[in-house]
Amino acid sequence: MxxxxxxxxxxxxxxxxxxxxxxxxxxxxxxxxxxxxxxxxxxxxxxxxxxxxxxxxxxxxxxxxxxxxxxxxxxxxxxxxxxxxxxxxxxxxxxxxxxxxxxxxxxxxxxxxxxxxxxxxxxxxxxxTGHELPSLVFDPEFAADGVDEMLTIMLPRQLVLGRTVEATGRILVHAADAGRTWEIWLAPGEQPVVTDVLDSAVDTDASLAGTADAVYRALWGRPHHAIVSGDESLLAALPRP
Incomplete structure (x- = not known):
């Protein structure tokens, strides 16, 4: 890339x-x-x-x-x-x-x-500039890499800076058009454990799914069209930059 x-x-x-x-x-x-x-x-x-x-x-x-x-x-x-x-x-x-x-x-x-x-x-x-959602769409491979970077680099960085996780559960993140899926294990006060998984149908407490572009935006807290299901408080507990 x-x-x-x-x-x-x-x-x-x-x-x-x-x-x-x-x-x-x-x-x-x-x-x-x-x-x-x-x-x-x-x-x-x-x-x-x-x-x-x-x-x-x-x-x-x-x-x-x-x-x-x-x-x-x-x-x-x-x-x-x-x-x-x-x-x-x-x-x-x-x-x-x-x-x-x-x-x-x-x-x-x-x-x-x-x-x-x-x-x-x-x-x-x-x-x-005034557009509610710009027409730009990030390339699926690039956006999926951005999801991975957020989960494996930027999320742990927030914990180093003292922003703790106060939630327990498992989150599935699925970027459909890029064919990539991640599972996040959360426990209070501990570093989230992020793994790549092959099956997007695994049982978790919450999920964030959509195109890689939509999931990329969602994890960065920007307007998006990703679908959130399950315990939304788990996604809200993820510290963002």
């Missing part, structure tokens, strides 16, 4: 949507954010990730950068940070050791992480 190409494509579409919405438009999927805040956030994330790619794991977490507050300056600053990120991801071997906050300590981690970070925030920018 060409994650670097996906970052470049989604960032371009995010930028276009942000310009269309305008800096003062509300981003309803990110409470209390405006499009200006969204742009500054993604600019900071891209700039920071570019530094992470070339930081040895033993060096510790790179310092978080701060984007300019002025709209035009923030856009230009983002362009520079994004360009650096793309260049480094293309030049640095994916298996070279690099600082990461979770998962494998290699540079390639950041290609995947930023592909999904950028895609979800592209969706936020599209929604900020």
């Amino acid at each position: 060409d994650f670097v190409g996906e970052i470049e494509k989604q960032a371009s579409l995010l930028r276009s949507a942000a310009l269309k919405a305008g800096p003062d438009a509300e981003v309803h999927t990110c409470p209390d954010w405006t499009v200006s805040k969204l742009v500054r956030h993604i600019a900071e994330v891209h700039t920071w990730a570019a530094q992470c790619v070339v930081t040895e794991p033993s060096s510790g977490r790179p310092e978080w950068p701060k984007a300019p507050r002025d709209w035009d300056e923030a856009l230009a600053w983002w362009d520079t940070g994004l360009s650096t990120l793309l260049q480094r991801l293309r030049e640095v071997p994916a298996d070279r050791p690099a600082w990461t906050f979770q998962g494998p300590k290699v540079a390639g981690f950041w290609a995947r992480r930023q592909a999904h970070e950028t895609s979800i925030h592209r969706l936020d920018a599209e929604l900020a």
Whole structure:
């Protein structure tokens, strides 16, 4: 999967949507954010990730950068940070050791992480233009990978940050058009156990099912058409970024 190409494509579409919405438009999927805040956030994330790619794991977490507050300056600053990120991801071997906050300590981690970070925030920018549900549909394979990344990287990360799970039960997550299914075991105060399963008909306490695109959006707390059944409180108990 060409994650670097996906970052470049989604960032371009995010930028276009942000310009269309305008800096003062509300981003309803990110409470209390405006499009200006969204742009500054993604600019900071891209700039920071570019530094992470070339930081040895033993060096510790790179310092978080701060984007300019002025709209035009923030856009230009983002362009520079994004360009650096793309260049480094293309030049640095994916298996070279690099600082990461979770998962494998290699540079390639950041290609995947930023592909999904950028895609979800592209969706936020599209929604900020006034469309209830943008016509965009993420590719099933890419969206299913985003589901997997959320469940195996971002969900455990929330627990590291102190956001505990206070629920007990099993959740089935099924991305039908991608042919992928995950089972999540929840127990209070414990790390969720996530496994790939072959049978989407297994008996669980709750399920989230639909196209990979719909499930991807649902797990990130964005508007979606996925189907939730069973004990909905279990899905609500999943900590999200």
